[in-house]
Amino acid sequence: MRMTTPQQPDIARDLLNRATAARLHHSRLTRGQLNPAEIAAGRHQDHANAGMLRRVTAEHGWPGRRLVGEDGAQAAYLIALYADHDPDLQNAMLRLLGGAVDSGQAPAGHWAHLHDRWCINSGQAQLHGTQYVRGPAGVEVAPVREPQHLDTLRARAGLPPHATAAEAVRRRYPPTRHADPPSDAGPPEMVLVKWAA
Numbered sequence: 001m002r003m004t005t006p007q008q009p010d011i012a013r014d015l016l017n018r019a020t021a022a023r024l025h026h027s028r029l030t031r032g033q034l035n036p037a038e039i040a041a042g043r044h045q046d047h048a049n050a051g052m053l054r055r056v057t058a059e060h061g062w063p064g065r066r067l068v069g070e071d072g073a074q075a076a077y078l079i080a081l082y083a084d085h086d087p088d089l090q091n092a093m094l095r096l097l098g099g100a101v102d103s104g105q106a107p108a109g110h111w112a113h114l115h116d117r118w119c120i121n122s123g124q125a126q127l128h129g130t131q132y133v134r135g136p137a138g139v140e141v142a143p144v145r146e147p148q149h150l151d152t153l154r155a156r157a158g159l160p161p162h163a164t165a166a167e168a169v170r171r172r173y174p175p176t177r178h179a180d181p182p183s184d185a186g187p188p189e190m191v192l193v194k195w196a197a
Contacts, residue, residue, distance in 0.1 A: 012072030019075035062096035064105025112157035138175035
């Protein structure tokens with residue numbers, strides 16, 4: 001595929017700036033490095049980012065490679081992934097992202113990750129085994145709907161075998177002692193920090 005200049009470089013820059021800040025926030029959240037005020041600020045930013053993505057998609061459809069370039073498309077996917085507060089938005093973005101995958105404007109792996117994230121946020125088991133939660137022994141894969149077909153489904157989405165991905169996630173996030181979650185964070189099941197693999 002030939003790389004071209006994004007049609008909307010301003011949107012691409014905005015997506016990249018927002019996704020970079022969100023990624024840093026979520027990385028620190030995953031490691032238990034944020035105080036309650038920082039957690040609240042991150043939630044506010046996730047809401048603002050989701051609103052921006054909703055506006056962009058209403059006007060342009062999914063911000064794929066042609067519209068915002070490779071990095072901008074990656075940033076749009078991350079913003080959708082972090083919109084845990086709004087499974088309906090994630091579901092709407094899944095439909096748009098699916099069309100972008102079909103037209104070669106986004107990788108199938110992005111759709112698989114977002115689909116799994118939406119499933120978990122909607123109280124369902126995931127399909128591709130990309131989402132992890134913090135458990136008593138460290139990171140654990142969130143429930144998977146069809147474990148017997150996991151690697152087949154992952155391969156179709158261009159993802160590595162689950163065992164390979166799970167080992168990489170465990171190396172990246174070794175078991176640590178975490179302090180109790182802040183009292184305003186809600187019940188433990190709502191504080192789940194998800195990892196994508």
